[in-house]
Amino acid sequence: MSTIEQLNEKMESLQQMEDGSSLKTLRHEAFSEFRKNGVPTTRHEEWKYTRLGGIMNKDYNFSLDRHSISKEDFDAYRLPGYEEANELVFINGFYSGEMSKIISEELVVMPLERAAAGEYENIITTYLGHSRNYLVDGINAMNTALMHDGVFVFCKKNADTKHPVYIYNIQDARSSNVFSQPRSLIYVSQNAKMQIVETYITIGQSESFTNQVMEVVTMQDARIEYYKIQKDHVQTNAVSTTHIIQQERGFAHAVTISMDGGIVRNNLNFIMCADHGESHMYGLYFLQCNTHADNHTIVDNIRPNCLSNQLYKGILSGHSTGVFNGKIFVRQAAQKTNAYQSNKNILMSDTATVNAKPQLEIFADDVKCSHGCTVGHLDDEGLFYLQSRGIPETKARALLIHAFAMDILEQIYLDPIRKYIDQEISERLENE
């Protein structure tokens, strides 16, 4: 049976599951969407540069569950600063309460199914699946249609959450290819603060494909920082969606660091559905070998007086490919919108590629929007300046690349994570 047939069969069987009406309805609708749209091909405008066909044609072991990874296995992969962090663990796409650790009293964490059937039903009904309005393709629908063992995180009103939340998406590829579909909804209540770090880990040398969807709601005056770290090995592919819905004066700050992997596609959406929201998104893709990293961002300005700022930087060597597609909508009511976008790339080899595409759709007349894109090589004048001070060429190059990455690194406000990424970048530069 092909992978698509197996997925269809799984979706079909999940239709029968009784776990709260909202989940059931969503799954049902997503299943028909999936059947209608299928897995996107490069003919789909939003998937022009990223080909999923090869991934979908592989065979995967769909019988892997949340128990295949032990605590000892996991220990080797924990991120720096974990001692002081809440840790949520997905194994093969299923939330594992057993492996997770919640130390903040301000957080309520439970399986999505339970949240949908209990006091959080309203939140689930309102926000879960919101991303499908923006990602009209079979891949988003596939995650929703297969939604099962996801997690719901509720951050209480006025909470000043001191401990960040680390989210690990772990795949067990030790004996066979693994296909995982983590799902989560994070609700940050009024005036609450929260920091999230998310990472992807494939254990074993077989292939993995992770199709993950996280939806986040920041309520009035809430503040969220979100850091995504992609450093998985070359046999791993991922479509990773983070969809953030912002209410009045919501503040969101996202940094996406992509350093390794096979094919990596990130969807980062900011839906500014109320006045005075503020969003910042930063990205660094530092790629080598054949890694393909595609960053698609959407900022939807629905209401007036919102600010968004995005800066994505790429450093590409080997045969790597970077894609940046930044879409900004400014709806008719969204007067006084400020929306800025910038994408800068350095090509380190003749065989690396960058595809950059800004898309601005503006329907209001009193707005400030800008976008810019550069693709170039390392600055010769800077290189000569450093060399003329006695710094050997290879080291001078490393210093300049590190300097280029610095304004993204500086946006990681969590010290242990920033130091860790900084160290990883330095190590790669030393080995080049």
Next chain:
Amino acid sequence: MLSIKNLHAGIEGNEILKGINLDVKAGEIHAIMGPNGSGKSTLASVLAGRPEYEVTEGSVTFLGKDLLELSPEKRAGEGLFLGFQYPVEIAGLSTINFIKTAVNEVRKYRGEEPLDSVSFLKMMKEKMALMNMDKALLNRALNEGFSGGEKKRNEVFQMAMLEPKLSILDETDSGLDIDAIRIVANGVNKIKKEDHAVLVVTHYQRLLDFIVPDFVHVLYKGRIVKSGGKELALELEERGYDFIKNEYEVEATA
């Protein structure tokens, strides 16, 4: 220390230097003057090893070594320093990290141990005092948002930290007001030691009021057409470059 013989060099096939001869000995200060486009900055760039310039003829020896064979970083290791006319701004690289790396790379080249943090800071404090440098500048990104004066002061500060044998100052006075020139020149004078030679490349005489040269050379159309003592600079200031041009053209047509 430095011996330039019949140096021809250019960029993208255009010959700019057409046979330069110059000898600089330890402890001497030489000034290279000349009108715009005469090849002053090209000479400075070729000596420091700027890659876009091509040497087509002639030789340069520096402390007994064939300078033209060495990469820019090795030239720095051997003790050559170029103060840039336009110091480069590098966002994301702190001045202090840059200088520490440079100092230790040069020490490594010279077979010396790298400085530990304590000795480095001590050395830095001394040289900063010498240059009247504001400590805040060191924690900022290299030259980013520095004023013209701050950039040039930073150049001379780097020179102090790297302890070169020959310093080439390329139009260090350009874009500076008289106070800034005085500060920079004082810095150079304080650093200057017995065995340290300086090549000052400048369009105007005013820097030479503060850094007094032993020799002045006038560069015109890629050649040194006149050499003299410090009084030559004063003469140029008074009469302008035209008299050099006229003399040269007369000679050339005679």
